[in-house]
Amino acid sequence: MIHIQSFTFNPFYENTYLLYDDSSECIIIDPGCSNASENLEISTFIVDNKLKPVHLINTHCHIDHILGNKYISTRYQLKLTAHKKETQVLDFGTQTAMMYQIPYDPSPPIEIFIDEGDIVKFGHSALNVLFTPGHSPASISLLNKESKILISGDVLFQGSIGRTDLPGGNFETLTRVIRSKFFTLTDDIVVYPGHGDSTTVGIEKRTNPFFVD
Numbered sequence: 285m286i287h288i289q290s291f292t293f294n295p296f297y298e299n300t301y302l303l304y305d306d307s308s309e310c311i312i313i314d315p316g317c318s319n320a321s322e323n324l325e326i327s328t329f330i331v332d333n334k335l336k337p338v339h340l341i342n343t344h345c346h347i348d349h350i351l352g353n354k355y356i357s358t359r360y361q362l363k364l365t366a367h368k369k370e371t372q373v374l375d376f377g378t379q380t381a382m383m384y385q386i387p388y389d390p391s392p393p394i395e396i397f398i399d400e401g402d403i404v405k406f407g408h409s410a411l412n413v414l415f416t417p418g419h420s421p422a423s424i425s426l427l428n429k430e431s432k433i434l435i436s437g438d439v440l441f442q443g444s445i446g447r448t449d450l451p452g453g454n455f456e457t458l459t460r461v462i463r464s465k466f467f468t469l470t471d472d473i474v475v476y477p478g479h480g481d482s483t484t485v486g487i488e489k490r491t492n493p494f495f496v497d
């Protein structure tokens with residue numbers, strides 16, 4: 285059974301997820317921690333629960349999802365895992381941070397590449413990697429059917445979908461991906477998005493205005 289802890293960090297209200305099971309191992313997805321108090325918040329949770337971080341993963345490399353990459357990778361000696369084709373987005377981070385005038389300690393490069401069909405393991409648990417582009421050129425989502433967890437990045441939100449006007453975004457691709465890869469899952473899968481509250485596949489299939497006529 286996977287436990288999930290969410291944190292909402294940085295001026296973009298980005299959701300950072302920490303997944304762990306009954307082993308001591310955990311993984312950190314999209315660390316958006318962007319200052320000393322946010323860094324302390326996630327580190328304190330890790331200490332208090334006696335966890336050992338074993339993977340640092342980005343669903344995609346937009347600035348709000350990578351602000352804590354440097355801190356987490358340094359503190360826990362982790363290489364960054366993401367899709368290879370997010371490299372260009374990651375490399376744009378410094379420029380984007382300057383545009384928004386937010387402090388950014390540059391992320392390490394992506395060193396471990398993941399793609400559709402790969403499996404990310406930690407403790408006694410495993411997550412299936414789904415390739416889910418459309419919001420960003422090479423977003424990935426992470427699924428565990430037993431624990432009914434879908435980490436959707438900025439692909440699908442409660443009552444909405446990710447924006448498609450940023451470089452590499454595409455509305456047709458995004459809605460096709462959601463239909464073919466998310467809405468084919470069972471209704472009780474809980475969707476944990478990159479922003480806002482969690483929802484379920486069933487609720488979004490029935491009520492999301494982008495898919496309901």
Ligand SMILES: [Zn+2]
Pocket residue numbers: 344346419420438
């Ligand atoms: Zn994004």
